[in-house]
Amino acid sequence: MHARIFTDSVSFMDISMFRVEGMQVTITPGWKYKPCDVAVMYGLANPPRRSQQGRLRNAIYREHNGPIVVIESSLIGRSFNQRLPGWLAALRRRPLRPRQVHPYYRVAVGGALGDDADFCAENSPPDRWERAKAEFGIRLKPYRAEGDYILLVGQVPKDASLRGIDMVRWLHETAAAIRKISDRSILIRLHPSTRWRDQEAIVHACSTVPRVAISRGRRPFADEVANAWVCVTLSSGAAIDALIAGVPPICLSPASLAYRLCSNSLDDIEHPKKPEREQFMRDLCHSQWTPREMSDGTAWRHIFPAVEREMARTGGDSGEHGAGRSRVIWAVQADHQGYHRPETVLSPSEKQRWARSLALWTVAARILPGKRKRYLHRRATALFMLGRYGEAELVFSGVRSRNPDFPGGHEGAARSAEKLGHWGIAAEAWAAASRLAPGRKALAGHAAALLKLGRLAEAEAVFGLLCERFPAEIAGYRGLERIASERGDWPLALQMQDVIWKTLSDPDAMRRKVLLLVRLQRIAEAKEIVKELEAGSSPLAYLLASMPLLEATHDWATMSQLLGTNEALLLGNWQLLHSYLGVLGRLGRADEALDVLDRSRAGKEAARKKLRINCLIQAHRYFEAGECLRQIWEHGSIDEFSPELLSPMVSAAWEAGGPDLANVVLDRVDAEAPHTVAGELLRLSAIFQRTRLRSLNCLASSSESAFDQGPHIEQLVRDHLAHSPGSMGAESRRDAVRDICGIFVRLRSGHADFFPDPSFVLNEALEVATCIAEAFDELKPLSLIRLGDGEGCMLPYRPELEVFRETDREATQQTWWGGAAQVDDALEWQLKEAIRSADVVGLPDLDRTSRGILSNSLEALGDGGRNARGLLASIDFAAGNTSKQAVLTSCHIHQSLSFWGIWDVLLPRLGAVSLITCHAKLGGVLAQRHGITIETVHLVPPEHKYAAGFASIAGDAHYPHAFTRLRDRLSGQLRGRVFLISAGMLGKIYCMWIRQAGGIAIDIGSAADFWCGHDTRSVVDIVTYRSPAGVAEQVRDLASEHSRFARLLPLDTSAKLLLGNPA
Template sequence: MNRNQNTVDTSGLDNIFNISPKNLQSQISAVEKLIALGHFQEAEHLCDQLIARLPNNPAGFVNLALIALKQQNSEIALERCEQFLRRFPNNQPLLNYKIESLTSLERFNEAEELCQDICKLFPIKPIGFIGLARISIKKQDFKLTLERCEQFIACFPNELSLLHLKSAALINLERFEEAEQACRLLTERFPDSPFGYAGLTKIALLNQDFKLTLERCEQFMPCFPDELSFLHLKSVALINLERLEEAEQICRLIIKNFPDKPLGYAGLTKIASLNQDFILTLERCEQYMPNFPDELSFLHLKSEVLINLERLEEAEQLCRFLIKRFPDRPFGYAGLTKIALKMQDFKLTFERCEQWASIFSFHPSFLQLKAEALIGLSFFKEAERISIGLVDNYPKKPVGHLLLARISFQQGDFQKSVERCYKLLESFPNDIHVSQLLANTLIALFRFEEAKHIFQQIIRIRPDKPNGYFGIARVAAAQSQHEETLKHCDYIIELFPTKIEALSLKGNTLLALSRLEEAKILFEKMVYDFPHLVNGYVGLHQLYRKIEKHHSALDAILTAYQINPINITVINQYVTLLELMGKTEVAYALLERHVNKLKHDACLVPLVNLYSKYGETSKILVLLENNNRFFSENVDLQIKVGLALRNKGNIIAAFTLFQNYLDNNNISLAALKIKFRVYEQLCLLQSIIENQGLFRHHFLSFISLPKPYLFKNPLYNEIVERIKTGNFTKCENFLDQDLDENPSNMIALFTRKIVEFTKELNDISAVFSESYLDIGESPVSALKVSEILISRIKNKTPTSMIRLGDGEGNYLTYPPQYEHWQNNDIEDIQRVWWGDVKIEHEDDKPIKALFAESVLNADILGIPDLVRRVRDIASFDNLANHRHNRGIEAIFHHLSVNKGLFATKQKTILTSCHSHTDLEFWDLYRYILTNVSKVTAITCHPDFARVLHDRFGITTVKTILIPSEHRHSHNFNIHEENNCHYPDYFERIINELTVEKGDVFLVAAGFLGKIYCNEIKNKGGISIDIGSTADIWMGYSTRMEHEYLHPIL
């Protein structure tokens, strides 16, 4: 194999007829050289001269047909062949070019008939047999190609084309050992032909051995410097080795040497895609496609980039065109499946995989997509089976192993996911996707330093990619290291200015730091630079929500929705804002359209949540009938169905639903987040079933049913009993021992936090007059609180009953580790309560003092309970990151540091911060207000007096009207929307408040209501902080827990 090809000097070739007018062979040779060099116009000019001089010689006609084929103009080639064959009916080259033209045009039946005729006409010539083999390989029927080649090679053992086609069929059938033998046979018999060497190189490429591919290219290219296949294979190897700058050089060389071939242009487009520069990818597709309108690679790359840009309608149109144009290729079908996955429509993804995987059984992407759909549907066992199959069938590819690690991650078995990732990295040490999953899992395990180390390794492997740098920024963000996060984001943006995720993270971090003007400038720039993406608009929406400018927030999220109307994050935020603005019917219509017309299953969850919140029980059950499979696959939806069944009176059905879930569902972190709510509902239903006749009115006969806060796991039965008896030391020792053996046991970590909270609650309760009364859990405790209030009303004992939630906690003394957050947290909660009112930190000292006095002076004090704490622990990966948690911890810190003051009073009763809704749940307001004929209500509802009369028979009601909480100002009391509760109303109410001894006040006034309650008590009255219960009585649902308060029986 030693063939040196020198550059051909073309000077004088077009004057060949003047030099040797009688030398036919030199004239034909000149034409062939011009064609080989791609000088088609000059070649065609010589052919015309040749035909004019020798009209009865086929050479000029044959080369004209060849020129059209070389220019990929199959229609003209076919026309010329048919025209010239009438003059030279049995000319073999013309017949061969006609076969090629028909095959290229995919007119396979005509091509096959022509080949069969040629085989009969020339049975000892290979032309027809080669044509049949080429037709079958063009149709991607590789088995038939192999059968034909083996049959025909028996007759033509030395025919290069048949040996080449056989090797190509074996390669496509992934029978690589046989293919390698066939290619080596080609190199032995035809050492001057590139086919055998190109085949060996392609085998290395398909075996994912990109280094060997590159070595073979560099070994064989000097012998075939003008051979396109080696340049192409080298560019593909460099792309897969992610040596993209070198790959780009090769692609540009291909374009220079073969400007009429699509491979170089396709390579440049692929490189842009791998660089995640989707805009450049799209530009290159649209630039090159007009020159190669039937080139599959551009259509495929364009569909992929449209999916990545979430321009899914355009992507779907293009995929359907791909299917129509190339019905035997998998790319259009795979694209439609990826679109369904991108929409999080896992059911449709699964159905499309099922439909098309059997047709393209050789194509692993359908198996991968099917596994991802099953993961999305929580069918983990089936997903694992498919993933193991991918590992077995494609051992040199990481995809199956990576899916197995993802399955463990989704199941909440983070430790197993970590183990799988580390094992996978032994085989694929430079696969950054594996490293990313590993690092993300380590973040979920709070192993931040280890995660940071993995991201640093990614940077070392791929310093030209943003993945590692962005991961380190995420590690900082997960630890609430906001200044550090900003530094990392700025560095990423400097290196990768189009990294939209880094821009979004920076904007969100600025929001967390309340650097609102900087955040606004950034989000507006994102909108300007990336108008086709939703990120900038979503950021502006979050900014305007934070500062309570709901109409501006609506404009921003509506634009995002118009850009991408199937992005579930955008839909959820749009719906939340519509609901917040009182446009609940619009929110219903939006979600119902997505579920019923667009079959967007991902919208079922938010729609059910909305129905549940507003008590639309019947609608939930209708959705269940129409989407039963999806409901059965989503545990959170099952909880909603259970609540719906309960609220319709189907108690046994609801109980069975919850019990079946607990019996059948293995414990995992993913299940942990909702498992507590399942137990909570199950115990309530048990209470209802056992006390059916007594449930609503005969409270004295109730027995307190302690909830099993932990799980049906024999290992933790002892813990449950110890928590009940207050034996916290043994609980802690038991859990610490468990954690020593398995530090990543998420159940034990979760339980440890619950034990710590319960211990803290008990320690604080010890200095108060009563043990903590959990009136949500125990109807007996609820009745006790009610009777205390009734006694005080009868005796006209001045009383203040208030509740402290996370917002109130933001105004109390923060623990030292959170002190630097307090000013930002107060600004945030002020915006929620009062809108744009800006109170300087020095100016709010008086109100802080009044509030602290109200807490100290309360007779019944509601504080966060175990139910709330368990939900927080289950919902948030890092509690320190959330203002809500910091507020709750401040409540306990404040009570703890002031235990001495509370101990001197010896009269405050502790209960739940949800006592207002717990009393409503047990229907005890009717009991408390039975003998009350006159009340004063501080509320934002003008029609509240009528409701109190209709509900409780109270005849005399004085209403002190205030603006609503700012975030709900669009829902009701709209005429007060532009007025601020603080300071205007607050100072007037405090100054004008008149109270006679024993007067009963129902106060629904938020944070300031706690101060009103204390002022009422100081003036001799009895104040009950009913909070959002007033909204329930008026028919509004303004809190998550309200979904539990619709009539049970």
């Protein structure tokens, strides 16, 4: 049997995730119907629609002979967020359609309306209706005994549910018919998406009917139905809302889902039916499903009886298999390839079971005091399984205090405390449990909690006891290895890794040993270990040990080949899977990475979700990534949130449901983030996201308050650190972030032009862009450079960190040039001079710096520690070496200008630019996208780390050969010429040379990669490069009315505005 999912039947969601079980499934894009046994589509047939999408839907209905599974918008739980019309809407003479938020979608066979859909929902149980009431705060109000008017509800003209009825004519004729029957006043509510010309036609047509008022749908429906006597509809879903509000509907078309329940004649207008609603609501809730339920097969399994009925009725002749096809045999594939049941996430049925257990044991503990200990313990266990860790900890603590000799109470309290990051309580509870029952689990838990608290000597003793009593248990040896690493006792750490490998044959021990040797710059020893393992009997150990060595040398091609030829091991090991997907992303093969992830079962579900979202964003499949993020904020635990995902999550929420939904996500972070390092990072990230939302909200309302500075972010961060309890063991990292906040406060007081947060504050991004425009207008030399962690590794370190400087430099140069060149004193001096002479300097902003330092100790050996030290060095040097006249901004200014859509305004204004880049196609991309002229392109070799993913550039190394050649080419007269530069650390020096020659140099960094289709940065950075829909137009409109920022517009326009003549 063959099912096709016609993905282009809808443009605003990806229905390829709809899971069909027991059949071959083909994802079918395009605008033509193709034969199959079962067709899955979004929407309804509508002959008046002549768009490609409309023709596709019509073709499926017309040509398919067999079951059609239809997905449509929901009726219960939907919401409409109004948007203010802008200049584009005015030109189209059509109001902006409200932004609809649909947590659920109808799924049926044959259609989606009352007379054509089979929802398999008759006489449904109450569970989903009770869930919907709780989720959306729904209460069935008693039927009204009075009302001020008759509410007549319009629909979008030419909508599929009208089936050819002229809405203008229908509203007029229905209003006239009501007037003959009733003297009550009539309020006609137009659909908010009705075209303005149709609105005017309706107003004109109905003006002949006495006592008729018209609402254009700008007020919430709930306000207008609240005082209605009756609600008259054709086939609108407003009938459902009216039933909930206690207003009887009259449904005049069988297409209405409430047609069989309610009055169907205007003759009933004074005495409408007031039907029993409870069962109808239950049935309706079993007709709509969340995207998660559609993707995990729940919706398919529910409607499958309707699929079978339709196949029996049609004979199943789709034109693909013929009429003689046997009846479909359906079997649930519990282990369907590509679907992995999470270890820690409960299914709906499991949640229901634990909820029932919770209710049972709560009652039992009250009425059977003789067995109170057992029942309280079971109640606490149910709370824990439902993710209510705070309540579970309290109940377990009560069990402990009343029953100190009961190990289960101590263990439960310890596990709950671990979930909450209460490591002191966890350590004490595990200690009590291990005294009563000194087993493997209790000893390991006690030692791990002590390690979290930094009590290394005590943890070492308990881990040693664990090794002694349970010599085959790896946790004891791993714990001793970790303690050696925490102390910087590298010989002992390497010795413990050998013990684990030789005693327990743990292949990951060799990966950790090679990784540590690489970080210690003992590359030769690492290579020798890998060579020995290659000849050994454990292919998994060889592969795991090879990864850190190949990553250190950025040998992505060898890494890809090695892992790709060992797929069986790859698919079963999380470390290998994670490494391989990272390599595929760097090589521009993100779609292939998603396929590999779907075929693997390795890893915890939360980590798999994060990795999947990364791959989707790298593949530019932003809608699917947004759906994954929505599932996390709607259905996931706070453990599934992460600082890396919060920015794309808030952006997705803002695009899906506006500021209200975005704030719901951030409110959850504030309320639920644990007092751990991850929780601390989440709460700090929420500060930055709320600041961005303020600018977005003001922009959407066309308010000039979008240009207001508001509270400075460094002060907000300082206040947060002063009043939040913080995470255990991270106080020194918090002190480092406080120190940077102090530096930013001093810089703000000493620099008139200090704009450190342009990614979050629109005003700051516009200020920097205006500086560029002014330099261009006045033919004034300008150098805009950005300093990140890499540049910081070439600058002086603080004395206490100087010990790391040499190894950090070597690792950074390996990243840039593959170790083929070294920064000498002359090059370091030129970098410092480039910073001192720059007109605009981008510093590491507080968002990136706080994430880097709180995530990694400044004394850590790995990449995270090196990045944190580099960021700090960049801030320190720039703070003491930039001119007071220099503009200070963020090193992410290139991303900021992209997020706010300012590049779309600024680049066309510049007219002609020259390029220094490793991307040969960048000039064509910019010329096509912005209509600018490309004067000269200077190609340089790419950064070694990313070279395998870019088109190779023949020739000598970037430094010193290409660097020296460019010195000669950039020494001429460049007055007024604009250069966009994407050339790493050396690009900062190129900016200085161009400025000295009279030119304008803009360091665009990884923006060039993104414009050319390469995602070389993190998910946070990639999302920042994407401007939300409509933002560029809103920024352009708002800037045109601002005395300073109008300079960003094309020269002829801005000149008129500045002269006070916008005509």
